[in-house]
Amino acid sequence: MPSPAHPSPNDPSDLLARERAHLAASRSALRAMRKDAEELNIADVAANWVNAKVLQSEIEARIKALADLSHTPLFFGRLDYLHAPGVDLAEGAAGENFYIGRRHVHDADGDPMVIDWRAPVSQPFYRASTKDPMDLKLRRRFGYTGGELTAYEDEHLADPAETARTSALLQSEIERPRVGPMRDIVATIQPEQDEIVRAGIGGSVCVQGAPGTGKTAVGLHRVAYLLYAHRERLARSGTLVVGPNRSFLHYIEQVLPALGELEVKQATVDDLVAHVEVRGTDDAAAATVKGDARMAQVLRRAVRAGITPPAEPCVVVRGSRRWRVPAYEIEDIVRELMDRDIRYGAAREALPQRIAHAVLVRMEQAGEAPDDRVQDAVARNAAVKAAVKAVWPPVDPAKLVLRLLGDAEFLAEQADGILTPEEQKAILWARPARSVKSAKWSAADAVLIDEATDLVERTPSLGHVVLDEAQDLSPMQYRAVGRRCSTGSATILGDIAQGTTPWATDTWEEALAHLGKPGSAVEELTQGFRVPREVIAYASRLLPAIAPDLTPATSIRESAGDFEVRRVATEDLDAAVLTACERALTNEGSIGLIAAEARIPALRAALEAAGMACLAPGEETSAESRLTLVPATLAKGLEYDYVVLDEPAAIIDGEPDERTGLRRLYVCLTRPVSGLTVIHATDLPELLGAAAATTG
Structure with missing residues (x-):
C-alpha cells in the first residue's frame, strides 16, 4: 500500500x-466494495434454486456488513513498520504503513487501505511497547468527533528516547460518556485483554474480571476474532452468546454488528431450555436443590427406570418359518447397551437392529442368505417392536420430570442415596400436575427437562459459546450450557464477587467442571477502565465479606469522577433521590437510578409526579429520556455515566441472606462510568463505614 508522504514534523495541520484525505478515500473505497456486492449477478452461477437462495443470502449479508457507519471511525490507528512484515528483516528492507480499523477495505486494484484489527499484522497495535516495539517505528492513534477525524497522537517506539506514557487519546476514549447500548472497545483493547481475545479456538478460556475491566467486551471481541480466524469452521458449527437476561442482551447487541459480524446468535439460559412454558417460581431451597449437579444422577436413574428385563422370548414369523430369540439373549443385549452408556434414544433405536441381527444369525445357520434389507425388515416386525416397547419403553422428558416432581414414591426411589428426605421434600410439588401443559413449571424445572432431553437424545454442539455473568449459574445450568459446546470451545466471563444467586459458584474450577471444560485456563483482569478510582475503591471495601480471595481492582481512569455518599432523614429520602437525579441530568451521558425491587413503585411514582420521564432497562436507545429506573436485580452487566443509588440497606434486605445482599450491593455500586451518588436513610454496612459526604 502506498504510504502517505511524511510532512514536516512542524506542520501537524x-x-x-x-490523514483525513486517506479517511475520505477509504470511505469511498468501502462504498465501491458495497456497490460491487450489490451489482453481483448470480443468475447464471447457481446450479439450482436452492444454491441460488443460499448464495443470495450470503451476498445480502456481505452487503449489510459493508455498511459505512458514519459515526463509527473506519480506522483508529496506523502502524509504521521498520521492515515489511513477514519477510527477512535484512538491513535495508523497506517498511510498510498500515491503517488499522474495524474491517478490511481495499481499493480498485485490491490493495489494502484499511487492515482488519484481527489480522496478524494489526497485533502490534495492541501489544507493542517501548520495551518490545515488535518492529514498529511508529504507532499512531486517531481521535474522532462525531465520525470526523480531529486529532492524532504518535508513539515513536523505535526511538530510544521515547518513554512509556499513557495515551491522551486512549484515555479520552475510555472516559467518553456512555449513551445508549454498549459499544465496541476495538480502539482501546489493552495487551492483557488482547491475549485473551486472540487465544486459540482449541481451548476454552475463563475470565475472572472485576467490575469495569472489560470482560464482556473481551468476550465479544474474542467471538469476532475467532470468526475472522476460523470463519469456515464456525460458519458450519455456529456461535452463541449467552447472557443473564434480555435487558443485558439488548445492551450488548450492537457490538458485534459494529465489527461486521452479523450471524452470532444471542440467548439467555432460559431461552436454551425453553421446552415448556415457565409460569411458576421456586423458593430458594427448592431452586438450590433442583440446580444441584446431583439432580443429573437422579434424572439418569429416572430415565432408565422403565427398562425391564424381558419376560418372554421374541418370536418373528417370516413366511412359513418362525425364528425365536430367547429372553436371556435379549437381556444380554439390553445389558450390553446399558453398559455402553449411550443415549437412551440411541440405544432404543439400536435394540431392534440387535434383535434382528440375532434372527439373521439363525437364518444363516439354517442355510439362508439374508442381506441388510432383510435385517431392516425384521427390525420393523411387529413382534420385535412389541418386544422393544416392553423392554425399553419410549421416554418423554417433560412427562418424566412431571412424574419425578409430582410422585413422592417415584422420586424417593430415584433419589435414594443421592438426595436426603428433606431435599426430596423441598422439590416435591405440593399439588401434582395432571399434564405437562397444566403444570406451573419453574425456570429450574425447565433445566431439568433439558437434562432429561439430553439423556434421551444428544444436544447439538456449537463451535463456540460465550457465557457471560457465569458466576450466577447453578451446576445444572452450567451443564445445560456445556451441552451446547460439548465438541466446541467456550469463553466464560464472570466475577465471583458479583454472584447473587443462592447457588452462585465459589470457584471457577468447580464451575468449569460442571460446564464440561475442566482444566481450562483462568485469566484474571484487575485493571479497570470504566469505574472511577474512588468508586471502585469504595466498593472494594466489601470484598473481604463477599470474595476474600479476589484481588481488588484498580482503575487507570485519570478522572476521579463525582462521588458522594449522603445520609438523609427517612421522610426526605424520595426528595433527595429526585434532587440527585436532577443534578446528574445536568451532565452529559446516561443516568441510572438503581434501587431495591421493593422501592421501584414508589420511586416511579415520585418521578412521574415530578414530571421526570424515565426508561426501563433495555430501553436506553429511546430518545425520550436519559434516565433509567433500574431494579437492583437487573443492574448486573449494565453501565451508566452517572448512577444514583437509592438506600443500600433495602438492596441488602431484598436478598435471602446478608452475603448475597452485599454482593448485590457491590454490583450496584460498580455500575457508574463518571459519577456515583449514594442516598441512604438507614445505616450503611459496617465495611463501608460511616463515609462522610464527599463530592469529587
Whole structure:
C-alpha cells in the first residue's frame, strides 16, 4: 500500500489533512466494495434454486456488513513498520504503513487501505511497547468527533528516547460518556485483554474480571476474532452468546454488528431450555436443590427406570418359518447397551437392529442368505417392536420430570442415596400436575427437562459459546450450557464477587467442571477502565465479606469522577433521590437510578409526579429520556455515566441472606462510568463505614 508522504514534523495541520484525505478515500473505497456486492449477478452461477437462495443470502449479508457507519471511525490507528512484515528483516528492507480499523477495505486494484484489527499484522497495535516495539517505528492513534477525524497522537517506539506514557487519546476514549447500548472497545483493547481475545479456538478460556475491566467486551471481541480466524469452521458449527437476561442482551447487541459480524446468535439460559412454558417460581431451597449437579444422577436413574428385563422370548414369523430369540439373549443385549452408556434414544433405536441381527444369525445357520434389507425388515416386525416397547419403553422428558416432581414414591426411589428426605421434600410439588401443559413449571424445572432431553437424545454442539455473568449459574445450568459446546470451545466471563444467586459458584474450577471444560485456563483482569478510582475503591471495601480471595481492582481512569455518599432523614429520602437525579441530568451521558425491587413503585411514582420521564432497562436507545429506573436485580452487566443509588440497606434486605445482599450491593455500586451518588436513610454496612459526604 502506498504510504502517505511524511510532512514536516512542524506542520501537524498538513499531516492531519493527509490523514483525513486517506479517511475520505477509504470511505469511498468501502462504498465501491458495497456497490460491487450489490451489482453481483448470480443468475447464471447457481446450479439450482436452492444454491441460488443460499448464495443470495450470503451476498445480502456481505452487503449489510459493508455498511459505512458514519459515526463509527473506519480506522483508529496506523502502524509504521521498520521492515515489511513477514519477510527477512535484512538491513535495508523497506517498511510498510498500515491503517488499522474495524474491517478490511481495499481499493480498485485490491490493495489494502484499511487492515482488519484481527489480522496478524494489526497485533502490534495492541501489544507493542517501548520495551518490545515488535518492529514498529511508529504507532499512531486517531481521535474522532462525531465520525470526523480531529486529532492524532504518535508513539515513536523505535526511538530510544521515547518513554512509556499513557495515551491522551486512549484515555479520552475510555472516559467518553456512555449513551445508549454498549459499544465496541476495538480502539482501546489493552495487551492483557488482547491475549485473551486472540487465544486459540482449541481451548476454552475463563475470565475472572472485576467490575469495569472489560470482560464482556473481551468476550465479544474474542467471538469476532475467532470468526475472522476460523470463519469456515464456525460458519458450519455456529456461535452463541449467552447472557443473564434480555435487558443485558439488548445492551450488548450492537457490538458485534459494529465489527461486521452479523450471524452470532444471542440467548439467555432460559431461552436454551425453553421446552415448556415457565409460569411458576421456586423458593430458594427448592431452586438450590433442583440446580444441584446431583439432580443429573437422579434424572439418569429416572430415565432408565422403565427398562425391564424381558419376560418372554421374541418370536418373528417370516413366511412359513418362525425364528425365536430367547429372553436371556435379549437381556444380554439390553445389558450390553446399558453398559455402553449411550443415549437412551440411541440405544432404543439400536435394540431392534440387535434383535434382528440375532434372527439373521439363525437364518444363516439354517442355510439362508439374508442381506441388510432383510435385517431392516425384521427390525420393523411387529413382534420385535412389541418386544422393544416392553423392554425399553419410549421416554418423554417433560412427562418424566412431571412424574419425578409430582410422585413422592417415584422420586424417593430415584433419589435414594443421592438426595436426603428433606431435599426430596423441598422439590416435591405440593399439588401434582395432571399434564405437562397444566403444570406451573419453574425456570429450574425447565433445566431439568433439558437434562432429561439430553439423556434421551444428544444436544447439538456449537463451535463456540460465550457465557457471560457465569458466576450466577447453578451446576445444572452450567451443564445445560456445556451441552451446547460439548465438541466446541467456550469463553466464560464472570466475577465471583458479583454472584447473587443462592447457588452462585465459589470457584471457577468447580464451575468449569460442571460446564464440561475442566482444566481450562483462568485469566484474571484487575485493571479497570470504566469505574472511577474512588468508586471502585469504595466498593472494594466489601470484598473481604463477599470474595476474600479476589484481588481488588484498580482503575487507570485519570478522572476521579463525582462521588458522594449522603445520609438523609427517612421522610426526605424520595426528595433527595429526585434532587440527585436532577443534578446528574445536568451532565452529559446516561443516568441510572438503581434501587431495591421493593422501592421501584414508589420511586416511579415520585418521578412521574415530578414530571421526570424515565426508561426501563433495555430501553436506553429511546430518545425520550436519559434516565433509567433500574431494579437492583437487573443492574448486573449494565453501565451508566452517572448512577444514583437509592438506600443500600433495602438492596441488602431484598436478598435471602446478608452475603448475597452485599454482593448485590457491590454490583450496584460498580455500575457508574463518571459519577456515583449514594442516598441512604438507614445505616450503611459496617465495611463501608460511616463515609462522610464527599463530592469529587
